[in-house]
Amino acid sequence: MKKKGRNLPPVKEFRGKGLRWEWRDGVVELTLDHEPLNEIGTLLLGELEQFAAAIDTLAPITSACIINSARPGGFSVGGDLKELYNNAVKLPPKKRVAGLRIFIKRIHRVANAIDAAPFITLAAVHGLCMGGGLELAVLCDLIVADKMARFGFPELRLGFIPGFGGIPRLRRDVGNGFIRDLLFTGRTVKAEAAHQAGLISHLAGEGYALEVARSMARQITKFDIEARVAAKKFIKPIPYQELREEVELFCKLFNRPAVIESLRRFVESDDPMKHLPVSPKQ
Amino acid sequence: MRTIEQTTQEILELATKQFKVPAGSLTAEDDFYKKLGIDSLQALEMLSRLENHFRIELPDYEVQGVSDFKTLAQRIQARL
Numbered sequence: 001m002k003k004k005g006r007n008l009p010p011v012k013e014f015r016g017k018g019l020r021w022e023w024r025d026g027v028v029e030l031t032l033d034h035e036p037l038n039e040i041g042t043l044l045l046g047e048l049e050q051f052a053a054a055i056d057t058l059a060p061i062t063s064a065c066i067i068n069s070a071r072p073g074g075f076s077v078g079g080d081l082k083e084l085y086n087n088a089v090k091l092p093p094k095k096r097v098a099g100l101r102i103f104i105k106r107i108h109r110v111a112n113a114i115d116a117a118p119f120i121t122l123a124a125v126h127g128l129c130m131g132g133g134l135e136l137a138v139l140c141d142l143i144v145a146d147k148m149a150r151f152g153f154p155e156l157r158l159g160f161i162p163g164f165g166g167i168p169r170l171r172r173d174v175g176n177g178f179i180r181d182l183l184f185t186g187r188t189v190k191a192e193a194a195h196q197a198g199l200i201s202h203l204a205g206e207g208y209a210l211e212v213a214r215s216m217a218r219q220i221t222k223f224d225i226e227a228r229v230a231a232k233k234f235i236k237p238i239p240y241q242e243l244r245e246e247v248e249l250f251c252k253l254f255n256r257p258a259v260i261e262s263l264r265r266f267v268e269s270d271d272p273m274k275h276l277p278v279s280p281k282q
Numbered sequence: 283m284r285t286i287e288q289t290t291q292e293i294l295e296l297a298t299k300q301f302k303v304p305a306g307s308l309t310a311e312d313d314f315y316k317k318l319g320i321d322s323l324q325a326l327e328m329l330s331r332l333e334n335h336f337r338i339e340l341p342d343y344e345v346q347g348v349s350d351f352k353t354l355a356q357r358i359q360a361r362l
Binding site: 073074128187 | 330341
């Protein structure tokens, strides 16, 4: 059976409200550009779904894809917590999980498609890369980070776990001790520490992550396609079972009054360190 | 080993450079959120610069709630 999209013309260019991509010389550059800091809600998810749908059309002519951000503050601060909270409180508690599960499963479908893309994916990261933003970065085969970038999973501060597949995917790349540090302390780490832990492939000078990623992508285009596809499939299996378990755990933890309360505090907060929410117990 | 006074001075110099304020306009007692008008993104950027400068790791939970350079210097000193 032929794969869906193989006979369709490649979608070489797309300009949405939250992201855009452009194909040139075998390399796709997907640029996140959704104010304020690429929060992943229904808008960005919808456009990421369009990219996921275009992967098969781009695959025959594409060696590499660079995901980067045009927002000055960073790569992405993850899920759109304001939208998540507003959607949750509209529904009675018993119906919240059903709505959430639909959203999370859509995210996972997109993530699995990008994770399994037959070309090499690179995340060029600057500034903040947190929560769902980090989960988007760890989908990629390689991460290039500006030395001023910071990485973290602040989810436990709000009473849940990362829900976009980050933990099972991160386990492929780095030691469990580093993951537990990120998860249980909710702290952000600087790029150098993330590099030492094995999360980042290349450290770039301030403002040069995209340029370094472009150089890596040019190198990648030189290699045999069949070998590259086989190598990626061999070395980067997708942990489907753990990802399914993560969806269930995320939904179970989310549907608790303490989480709704911590989200309310986050949404209404004018704390200067808002990106590092304080747990309801503090 | 730096003294706390040296650490404080280096922090003030870094903040002066990062936020492009006139030299000598910041003091150890200043509330940097108020004085510099910075948000959490800029505060985290400052944290990265401090970590890179002092070659330390300073968990952000240790500086959460800290708003003056003097206390910030104490937190950094504990990691040197």
